[in-house]
Amino acid sequence: MLSKNESILLIEDDRVDxxxxxxxxxxxxxxxxxxxxxxxHEAFNMLRGDNGKEQVTPALILLDLNLPKMSGIEFLxxxxxxxxxxxxxxxxxxxxxEPKDRDAAFEYDVDDYIVKPHSFSEFTRAIATILELWE
Amino acid sequence: xxxxxxxxxxxxxxxxxxxxxxxxxxxxxxxxxxxGLNKENVSTNSILWGYYPVALVALIGLIISVGxxxxxxxxxxxxxxxxxxxxxxxRILLIKREIKFSLGIIQDIASYIEASEAVxxxxxxKFVGPALKNQAGIETLAWVPKVDFENYDQFLDFARISxxxxxxxxxxxxxxxxxxxxxxxxxxxxxxxxxxQDNKPMLGLNIGTDTQVxxxxxxxxxxxxxxxxxxxxxxxxxxxxxxxxxVVVPVFVKSDEEQxxxxxxxxxGYALGIFNIGEIIERALDNLRPGSVDVRLYxxxxxxxxxLLYTHFxxxxxxxxxxxxxxxxxxxxxxxxxxxxNLSWSVLCTPVFDKFEAKTFTSWIILLGGCAFxxxxxxYTANLVGQTNQIRHQVAERTALLRLTVEELNQEVMERxxxxxxxxxxxETLEHHIASRTAEAERxxxxxxxxxxVTSHDLKAPLRAVSNLAEWIEEDLTDKLDDSSKEQLALLRxxxxxxxxxxxxxxxxxxxxxxxxxxxxxxxxxxxxxxxxSLSPQKGxxxxxxxxxxxxxxxxxxxxxxxxxxxxxxxxxxxxxKGKIRISSKQVGNYYEFTVCDNGQGIASEYHxxxxxxxxxxxxxxxxxxxxxxxxxxxxxxxxxxxxxxxxSAVNEGACFTFLWPYTPAEDNQIYNKIEGKLTG
Numbered sequence: 001m002l003s004k005n006e007s008i009l010l011i012e013d014d015r016v017d018x019x020x021x022x023x024x025x026x027x028x029x030x031x032x033x034x035x036x037x038x039x040x041h042e043a044f045n046m047l048r049g050d051n052g053k054e055q056v057t058p059a060l061i062l063l064d065l066n067l068p069k070m071s072g073i074e075f076l077x078x079x080x081x082x083x084x085x086x087x088x089x090x091x092x093x094x095x096x097x098e099p100k101d102r103d104a105a106f107e108y109d110v111d112d113y114i115v116k117p118h119s120f121s122e123f124t125r126a127i128a129t130i131l132e133l134w135e
Numbered sequence: 136x137x138x139x140x141x142x143x144x145x146x147x148x149x150x151x152x153x154x155x156x157x158x159x160x161x162x163x164x165x166x167x168x169x170x171g172l173n174k175e176n177v178s179t180n181s182i183l184w185g186y187y188p189v190a191l192v193a194l195i196g197l198i199i200s201v202g203x204x205x206x207x208x209x210x211x212x213x214x215x216x217x218x219x220x221x222x223x224x225x226r227i228l229l230i231k232r233e234i235k236f237s238l239g240i241i242q243d244i245a246s247y248i249e250a251s252e253a254v255x256x257x258x259x260x261k262f263v264g265p266a267l268k269n270q271a272g273i274e275t276l277a278w279v280p281k282v283d284f285e286n287y288d289q290f291l292d293f294a295r296i297s298x299x300x301x302x303x304x305x306x307x308x309x310x311x312x313x314x315x316x317x318x319x320x321x322x323x324x325x326x327x328x329x330x331x332q333d334n335k336p337m338l339g340l341n342i343g344t345d346t347q348v349x350x351x352x353x354x355x356x357x358x359x360x361x362x363x364x365x366x367x368x369x370x371x372x373x374x375x376x377x378x379x380x381x382v383v384v385p386v387f388v389k390s391d392e393e394q395x396x397x398x399x400x401x402x403x404g405y406a407l408g409i410f411n412i413g414e415i416i417e418r419a420l421d422n423l424r425p426g427s428v429d430v431r432l433y434x435x436x437x438x439x440x441x442x443l444l445y446t447h448f449x450x451x452x453x454x455x456x457x458x459x460x461x462x463x464x465x466x467x468x469x470x471x472x473x474x475x476x477n478l479s480w481s482v483l484c485t486p487v488f489d490k491f492e493a494k495t496f497t498s499w500i501i502l503l504g505g506c507a508f509x510x511x512x513x514x515y516t517a518n519l520v521g522q523t524n525q526i527r528h529q530v531a532e533r534t535a536l537l538r539l540t541v542e543e544l545n546q547e548v549m550e551r552x553x554x555x556x557x558x559x560x561x562x563e564t565l566e567h568h569i570a571s572r573t574a575e576a577e578r579x580x581x582x583x584x585x586x587x588x589v590t591s592h593d594l595k596a597p598l599r600a601v602s603n604l605a606e607w608i609e610e611d612l613t614d615k616l617d618d619s620s621k622e623q624l625a626l627l628r629x630x631x632x633x634x635x636x637x638x639x640x641x642x643x644x645x646x647x648x649x650x651x652x653x654x655x656x657x658x659x660x661x662x663x664x665x666x667x668x669s670l671s672p673q674k675g676x677x678x679x680x681x682x683x684x685x686x687x688x689x690x691x692x693x694x695x696x697x698x699x700x701x702x703x704x705x706x707x708x709x710x711x712x713k714g715k716i717r718i719s720s721k722q723v724g725n726y727y728e729f730t731v732c733d734n735g736q737g738i739a740s741e742y743h744x745x746x747x748x749x750x751x752x753x754x755x756x757x758x759x760x761x762x763x764x765x766x767x768x769x770x771x772x773x774x775x776x777x778x779x780x781x782x783x784s785a786v787n788e789g790a791c792f793t794f795l796w797p798y799t800p801a802e803d804n805q806i807y808n809k810i811e812g813k814l815t816g
Contacts, residue, residue, distance in 0.1 A: 016600035023607065066592050095595050097642070118599055118635050120606045 002134050006059035007033040011043045011075065012093075013067050020120060021062065021093075024127040040070030044078070047085055058088075060134065063110075065094040065101055073101070076108035091130060186520055193513040200505025207498035216467045222428055223469035223484035226420060230430070230482060231473055233271065233419035237410055238382050238475065240266040240276065242361060245384035245406040248278060256297035259327040267330055271418030272411040274379060276329045279342060280404035282322040294326055294339075304339045314341050323352065323405065342407075348381070354477075355385045356402055363478045365434050365444065366409065378432070378444035380478070382408040413445040420447060433481040436472065444480070587645040594638050602631040640764030644749075647693065647771045655691050659729075660684035662691070663718055666699045672706050675713040684720050685727050688799040693772045700765040701731040701792050709735035726778060726795035734789040743782045769794070 002008075008025075012018050018036055025034060035056050037043035042053075049055025065072030072092065079085050091112045092105045105113050112130065117123045240263065247262055248254050254262075263276045282290045282303070294301040303314035303324040314322065323343030328334040342348045347364065355362035366381040387401040412432060420430070430447040431438070469484040609616070609624045616624070660680055667678045698718075705716050717732045738746060747770040749763065773780045773794045784790035 014596060014600065016603055017596070019607075020599075020603050066596070095592055095599065097639075116599060118595075118602060118632060120603045123603075 002030070002032050002059060002131055004032065007035060007056060009035045009037060009043065009046065009056060009058035009061045011037045011040065011061060011067065011072070012064045013038050014064070017064065017116070020116075020123055021127065023120070024124040027124050028128045028131070030127075030131055040067055040072075040075040040078070043075065047079075047088070060111075061088060061090045062093045063090050065092060065096055065105070073104050073108075076105065076110070080108050186517070189513055189517045189520055192516045193509060196505065196509025196512055200502055200509055203505055204498050204502035207501050208495055211495055211498060212467075219428070219467055219484070219486050220469050223430075224471070226423070226428055226430055226484060227469075227471045227473070227482050229419040229423070230416055230432075233415050234412075234473065234475060237270050237272055237415050238361070238363070238408070240270060240273065241382045241384050241406050241408040244276065244278065244408075245361075245386045248403070248406065249386045253293075254278065254327075256327055260329055260331075263329045272414035272416075273330075273408065274411050275334050275337065275407070275409040277325045277334070277337065277407040278327040278404060279323050279383075279407050280326050281402050282324060284316070284318050284320055287316050287322070290324075294324075298338070302339050303341050305341055305344060311336070311340065323348075325407070326404075348383075351381065351383055352385075352405060355383050355405070358477075359385065359387075361476050363476050365478070378412050380410050380412055382410065413447070416445055416447050427486055429485045431483040431485070433483060435479055436481055438470065438481055438483050442481075583645070587642060590638070590641075595635060598631050598635050598638070602628050602635075605631070637764070640768065643696070644764055644768050644771060647696075647768060647775055654688050656686060656688050657691050657694060658684070658686045659694075659720065662695055663698055663702075666695060666702060670699065670703055670706065673712075676706060676709070676716070677714075678702065678716040679718070681717055681719040682721075684718075685722070687727060687796070689776070689796065693776070694796070697769050697772050697794065698729075698731070700769045704765055704792075705731065705733035705735060705790070709733060711735065722798060723795065725798045727798055728793060728795055730791055730793045732789060732791040737786045737788045738782065738784045738790050739786050740784075743784070746782060747780070 010018065010021050012021065022034065025032075035046060035058065037046055043061070045051045045053045046056045047058075063072050063075065067075070070078075072094065076090070079088055079090075090108075090110045091114060092110050093114050093116060094101065095116045096102075097115045102113050114126055114130070117126055243266070244259075244263065251258075259278060267273055267276070280290065287303075291301065291303070303322055304311045305314045314324075321343065322341045324339050324341045325337050326339075328337050331338075343352065347366070351362055351364050361382060361384040363383075364381045366379050384406040386403045386406060388403055416430060416432065427449050429449050431443060432445040432447075433439070434442040434444050467486060471482050471484075473480045473482055605624050605628045609621065663678075663680055663684070672678060702716060702718075705714070715734045718730070719732075720727055720729050722728070746766050749767045769792075770780050773796070777797045778795040780792060780794035782790060782792055
């Protein structure tokens, strides 16, 4: 279970998906701060506090793999090679059910790999499960 | 008849060799003559050179044979000569003895008369009687007293006592005449003579007038010993002149002195004997067996016809009736001198007949044998040389053949290498083609994969968004929406979900056959259990596994997909509220046969093929939540893994799907057991 002030960084380009996460959190009554980055670059700016962005140090990153410009796998590669950020805990939240993607993600030592459920209710349950089991 | 054949071939070879040899002579000798002009037959000559040893062997063999033959001949001749010499010596010895014996009588007479004062006629006859009877060749034995002029008459008186008509006679050219009493004359009348009948005319004959006799007498007196002279005599039987000898022994007056002076003064007379030498010889040889030896007696040391005294022809001659010339061809002879007192004779022995001819039989055999041996050796050598030549020839031929073969082989090797190179080229081209095709195929597969991947994401994300948005609208406007709007929103979400399922199915279908080398050891019972749990069948449904289920090596995901789709298919299409699904397995040949049966509504046989086709469902889409991909996917997976699937079903009689999955060998199970053992141990 996340403690109260621990923040979550969502890296997601799709607005509906962002809304889905936000709604799922809200529905689960989770009030932890949620930062959203639309691209990998933006996420790095936020994590490093570069380019006028306020630095965030999330307890957890929810990472979509299908991102424009820098893919989720590329992001993983980059963050695991960054000495300051290599310990960052990450959960992959993606629509891809491809074993290839799953294997690649686990290569970069992600905490979990969740295929975005089709229905919102399932999605909500999945988010709840993740955060309840967080330690 | 192998021997005959051998002989024939040998002879043929010999003849061939001979002709070759002749050819060699022709080539070689003439070739020498025309040296420099014609060198065509060099190779033939070089072959014929090989026949030198044959000629050499023949020559040496012949020389040795002839040498041995000659040696043997000479040896045999020598042997014959030795034998002859021995025979001849025997004869000559006998002759010598006989002569000595015969002549001995004269000495006896002389001694007898010398020892007596007076010898009467009868006494004389008696004395010589045995000799005449026993000894050979005695023609005449006589006592010839010396009568001086002084005692001429006294002598006549004495003589006439025993033989009244005794007269001293002279030999004249006209015949015999009465001797005249002449003063100073010395007479040598024959007083006694034996055998009387043959020698009657000689009685009283004064033989001192005969110059030959006279000189003989004188000489014997001077020497005081017996003397012999050759003298031809008239054979009493044949009345022919034959060789004879006259022997005289002087008789001296008996004196008191040890050595009587042998002078004319003391001389009393002469004992005279005339012998037929031939008869002596005949008598000497008479007792011998016919010896095939001719014996010739010559006067002195020369052996000419003039000096020939007597010839004894071998009695073999008479038996064989052979001519003299025939028998005198043999070259051997033996000659020995016989010395009797003052006289020398040569006795020549020659063989007659072939008794003393060399027995050359052995020599001829040696010659013949040698020649035969030489011939055989020559043939053998020729044969050897011929064989050697043949072999040389063959070797040359074979070498040439071999060279040819090697060249052919080389040629072939070259050709093959060329062909190989060409093939290599072709292969490379082909490989290149294949590689490029493979690359292209891979590129396409990759493209397709990429396409499927992109599609799945790009299609799924908006669908989810639509679904979520619809749900949120429904949530947010719960109070404001009427029932029909709510129903429409529910329909929207349902169709979106179906589309999502379709996309998922397509993705899975496209994923089948794509390299999934993640083969693991699977306990199918466990696998099915897991699947059954995850499918969470409705209440009233029972899923049972019957009998043994195999442990095998397979792609877990895909085999699981097959079972999952088959079971969920049965669950979906059962049609009833309570259903039974039975799963079983058995091994059929190189396959596992799995069967999934239900007791549902079944499938009509006309649809049996259709159920395995893409997007084929047997119900309208409104009432069906299936995508029509599940069974197609099952079939694709099974076929991709080398198996097969068929459906056994009828309406209202349930359905049985049976599929074959390749059998994995037992050793894999052993490996599995080991791994399991390790894990548990």
